[in-house]
Amino acid sequence: MANGVVSWVLRKQKTVTLSSTEAEYMALSDTCRQISWLRQFEAELGYAQTKPTPLCVDNQGAIFLASNPAHDRRTKHIDICYHFVQEFLEGNHIKFYYVPSADNIANVLTKPLAKQKH
Structure with missing residues (x-):
């Protein structure tokens, strides 16, 4: 709001995922509920x-997973509750902006980085 951060959460996910895409998708769903x-x-x-x-x-x-709701063998195991992000996107309530990892300032809190990055 007013070009500032309104909400910030950092916590361990409750479920085990098979890829970073799944983990990020589940985080997107949680974020959409907060939004x-x-x-x-x-x-x-x-x-x-x-x-x-x-x-x-x-x-x-x-x-890509949130923007393309086609389910295939690689995503059929994801619990239906996480697909809330697709409905939220289709309802025009959010708009994605890709931020490369090198430009993501939140990585300081979520990833092991070299001293140069800190």
Whole structure:
């Protein structure tokens, strides 16, 4: 809001994933639930959002999975509750922006980085 971060969460995921794409996709679903709550809260305060909420993502596979809801043998094991992100995207409530890992400042908190990156 006003070009600043409103919400920040860092926690260990409760489920085991088979790839980084799955992990990021599940994180996107959790983020969409948080965005949904924030948009409803802002609407109750009289600041209804008419534009999609920008969502920066550093995993192109997760963006592709959310943007292309076709299910195949590689994604059929993902629990249905995580596909909320697809509905949220189709409803124009969010818009993805790809952020390369080299430009992602959150990596300091989520990945082991060399001293130069810190």
